[in-house]
Amino acid sequence: MHAVLAQLVADLPDGVVVTGAAEIDKYREDFARDGSAGTPIAVVRAETAEQVQQAVRWAAEHRVPVVPRGAGTGLSGGSSAVDGGITISLDRMRAIEVDTACQVAIVEPGALNVEVKAAAAKHGLWYPPDPSSFEICSIGGNLATNAGGLCCVKYGVTTDYVLGMDVVLADGTLVRLGGKQIKDVAGLSLLKLFVGSEGTLGIITRAILRLIPAQTAGATLVAAFSTVTAASRAVVAIRGRVRCSMLELMDNTAINAVEDWRSHGLDRSTGALLLAQSDATGAACETEIDLIRECCEKEDASAVFTTSDPDEAAMFVAARRNAFLALEQRGSVLFEDVGVPVPVLPDLVAGITAIASRCEVEIALVAHAGDGNTHPIVVYDAGRPEAVAGARRAFDEVMALAIELGGTITGEHGVGRAKKAALPDQLGAEVMALNRRIKDALDPDGILNPGAVL
The missing domain is CATH 3.30.70.2190 (Alpha-Beta Plaits)
Known part of the structure; x- marks a missing residue:
């Protein structure tokens, strides 16, 4: 593998491929810190879509797992590194262009949500998707998880603002989907397929985002x-x-x-x-x-x-x-992201209180309450085995409760690795099989973000 990796290093500009242990360690986990992270053999800090293609082609040729990564602010282990794989970081791809006539922003995936908002604001426009971490999260990560946020109760989530995107597929092919046009029903709705796919179907290298007049x-x-x-x-x-x-x-x-x-x-x-x-x-x-x-x-x-x-x-x-940041000061945390139909929100809230009592853990609750999306945050002492066991049990029971109430295990953070075990309980065997068929069709060798979601 050393000789094979040397080929990748040689094919890309100096400094793009990182192989030092200390540098690699910075890219192993996302904000969830859920313990699922492995150690990659290298990190590719891509600067262009062409470099992403080169890295993916190399990985496909040698059957090396690829984990795409944005700013690392994810809360479900979706960008946790894989042993023996490579992580492709998009954090250097930060370009933003605003087309005021079409009211769109053409954005590379490493650009931060706050940077897109600021660029739009200069022209009296607004990009509504508004995660709590908007100042530090990347557009690529927002697209990968279909992020929502505080304003989504009225203005919708990320997918509602995606008009086009470029995606590098598992064989290194770059496809261009959509464009600046507002309405487009030519072919299957592939934009919707890739938004929220958590890097398991392709790597997004550019997006065309709809803007609206300032709030x-x-x-x-x-x-x-x-x-x-x-x-x-x-x-x-x-x-x-x-x-x-x-x-x-x-x-x-x-x-x-x-x-x-x-x-x-x-x-x-x-x-x-x-x-x-x-x-x-x-x-x-x-x-x-x-x-x-x-x-x-x-x-x-x-x-x-x-x-x-x-x-x-x-x-x-x-x-x-x-x-979220404040609660991390109280101990170790498990980040939940369950959602239910709004009319049963009181039942979910009451059930979470009962779970906290039964499992003898502290569960703090913050919520995008207007759309039924809650964030019950399990706080526990990682130094006590019984506390860890209680926290894990509470984490699982909260997801089970959401499913029982006709809801979802994740409204906006994604399944990642942290919630993967509960996904079949929500989707059922037939829908899980359909998900896997789509994954197999687009990534037949299973190199894209293996272990995440499915």
Whole structure:
């Protein structure tokens, strides 16, 4: 393998292929740190699509596994390295071009979500997909997992903004799908197939992303509840009357973790906080905020605060975004990402509370509540075997509960390796078989991200 690897090193420019142990170690795990990572023989820090093609052709010739990687902020082990394989990192491919006439951004996969937003904003445009990690996550990773975020309750998820993409297939062929046109039903919907495929079908090297006019400031409402179940009932009521531009939830554990880590002025005694926004204008905004307030008060909100000050709103949004980082300070964590139909959100929340008690672990809950997508975060002491066992049991039971309620084991983080075992329980044998047939057709030798998803 040393001689074979030397061929790859020679074929690519100096510095593109990294083989040193210390350098490789930086690319082994994603943010989930789930223990699934192996050690690759090399990391290819590609600078162009052609270099990605060269690396994949080499891997296909020698039957070497390939793991694509973006910024490494994934939360399901989707970019964990594989023993004896290579990792292709797209972090050097950062180009962004905005076509204002077509209202699209042409983006390479290493560009960060925040960079795309900033480039669009210079032209009065907006790229809505808005993960909590938007400042550090890459567009390639967003595409690979079909990321959502805080604004998706009104504006949708990544796939809703993908008009075109270039993909390197398992044999090194580059295919170009879609374009700048808004409507296109020529052939099968291959764009939708590759978005969310987690690097198992191909490696995305360019995307054409739809932009929309910049969002208006609107108003923000924050409501406090004695319990997270009451807050979730308010969410159901709100969804029946208002199309919020943001509808987020934090439970008491998450609130206190955020305040311990970096104070945002939140009330530590609050059972749960609901953060809602309207980006309507004028009287329409006032009407939406009034309706949201009414729904919260009917569920006995202990306090309701509204503001049209962007800085005050940003403080509350920052608290919600910082929950993952804050909870990591409390111990080891397992990141969940389960979603259910909105009307049964209270049942999911109540069930998660029961699981935490039964498994004797702490589960913090933050949620994109408006679309039923929750992030129950299991916090545990990795130094205690019984705590580890309880955490793993709770992790599995939360996914099982979501499936039982007609939901999903992952709304936006992806299956990766962390949730792979539960996927058949959700999809069933026939759909799993169909997934594998598609995988086998596009990657017959199984070299693309082996061990992930299927």
